[in-house]
Amino acid sequence: MxxxxxxxxxxxxxxxxxxxxxxxxxxxxxxxxxxxxxxxxxxxxxxxxxxxxxxxxxxxxxxxxxxxxxxxxxxxxxxxxxxxxxxxxxxxxxxxxxxxxxxxxxxxxxxxxxxxxxxxxxxxxxxxxxxxxxxxxxxxxxxxxxxxxxxxxxxxxxxxxLNPPIVKRKREKIAAINWGTTFNRLYGQDEAAIENALLQVSRKLIKSGYKILLYVVWGSDREASKRLYNKLNDPLNVTYDPSLYSEEELIEKLSVCSLSINFKLHANILSLAGNVPCIALGYRFKVFDLFQSLGLENLVVSTDSDTLALDIMEGIQEIELNNEKIIEQYKKRKxxxxxxxxxxxxxxxxxx
The missing domain is CATH 3.40.50 (Rossmann fold)
Structure with a gap:
């Protein structure tokens, strides 16, 4: 053996x-x-x-x-x-x-x-x-x-x-946001500025009819995600889920969303596996590397950008216009x- x-x-x-x-x-x-x-x-x-x-x-x-x-x-x-x-x-x-x-x-x-x-x-x-x-x-x-x-x-x-859920569920107008921390070891060295940008983006999304789901993929991310939830102060439109799910469970939860915005690398893979287009926060080299491999580099926004909130909103517009095209591109690379x-x-x- x-x-x-x-x-x-x-x-x-x-x-x-x-x-x-x-x-x-x-x-x-x-x-x-x-x-x-x-x-x-x-x-x-x-x-x-x-x-x-x-x-x-x-x-x-x-x-x-x-x-x-x-x-x-x-x-x-x-x-x-x-x-x-x-x-x-x-x-x-x-x-x-x-x-x-x-x-x-x-x-x-x-x-x-x-x-x-x-x-x-x-x-x-x-x-x-x-x-x-x-x-x-x-x-x-x-x-x-x-x-x-x-x-x-x-x-x-x-x-x-990773594969999508066997049972296909109805898509809802939900934007899932994965937020957390790398203890400032990221491009721009300013997690507070990223959180502020996500705050602005979330409020704009809510105004345009979206519900927000805040979720985590690592225990150490809970504090940052809960803090963003508290800043939004809108329990009617915002859900904070501190649970740590398996990959299959999380793909299923994300699969009902219309889009996602993700900080951690594999949160993006889980979203795409559920046929949900995503914006990747390019916080380190690995994010750019992954998305270039997928031919989806236009969906990465660099965390050192001076116009981060605007960049994310432009990415969301791209998703709303080309939802199916993005998922087809992911499937081709898969x-x-x-x-x-x-x-x-x-x-x-x-x-x-």
Whole structure:
């Protein structure tokens, strides 16, 4: 029996990371490898720094392309283990660097990674059995540090495999808003300004006939979301739901909405999975990376914008005009990425 270590930021109550692990787990069940593979998830208490007992190490979905994880993978490779990157992406790229990348200019990562860390990335990924990354901007950055372009496949975020509810419910004029915190580790470093913009947008939506649903995907987001609810002070038109749902439960709840505005990355995937178009608050690199992979980059508004409320309202207008077109675009990208995400699992993590 092959023993596999799945590395993800799991066991900490963050729905995005948990759902990626759940997708991985369910795919393995579906392809009937339960008798061939023993999967050990990197829950708290599992020592990922010692990979001697494993045959294969998987760096799972999420923003896990970080020096610390690269060191773990390098150690596994040096021990002769097969290493797979499965939908992981970069995140901590500055907005200045992101703008340079998107403009097509050459750029340097000296402000983000040390020379030693860049060498670690290059050597680890070159020797990995499979490198499937979340989005095209992640691929561009990895090419810049010297990883062979042919080695890197853009396979998308594994969360795109999530499906809409089986029972289709009637759509209502509800705008779901996911608000929370990253403790100001975001583009613009000003969560108060974002909250103020969401306050303005919510009031405009209510005036135009929308109900507002405030929801969270992480326990630490409750305080910010409740604060926004209190500022709106309109219990007739605004609902605050502090519950932490499973991905299936949340997709079902969102599926009755007309649109959503989301702070956390996978809140957007859950909305789109429920056939609900969304505005993504581009608070860090990973949001832009994901939405470029989906061909929906026009639905991202950067949190460092001086006109954030206006930008969100323009995005809402885009959704109201092109609702079906947006969902069709998402479905096309899902159809494209699904076999790429499934391939390594279907092939039992064998190396070509």
């Amino acid at each position: 092959k023993k596999v270590l799945y590395i993800g930021w799991i066991g900490f109550g963050n729905l995005g990371d948990e759902l990626l692990w759940n997708v991985f787990k369910e795919l393995n069940k579906h392809y009937n490898y339960s008798t061939k593979i023993e999967i050990v998830p990197s829950l708290p208490g599992v020592d990922i720094n010692h990979t001697e007992e494993y045959d294969t190490v998987i760096l799972g979905g999420g923003s896990l392309l970080l020096p610390g994880y690269m060191a773990v993978l390098k150690q596994a490779i040096d021990l002769g283990k097969d290493v797979f990157i499965w939908g992981s992406g970069l995140d901590w790229i500055t907005k200045e660097q992101l703008d340079i990348i998107n403009s097509g200019q050459s750029f340097s990562l000296e402000k983000t990674f040390t020379e030693k860390e860049i060498i670690l990335f290059r050597e680890t990924l070159e020797k990995a059995a499979f490198v499937g990354v979340r989005g095209p901007i992640t691929k561009k950055v990895l090419e810049t540090v010297g990883v062979n372009s042919d080695k890197i496949k853009v396979i998308g975020d594994p969360g795109v495999l 159809e494209h990425f699904s076999p790429l995400i499934i391939e390594p699992i279907k092939n039992n993590f064998t190396v070509d």
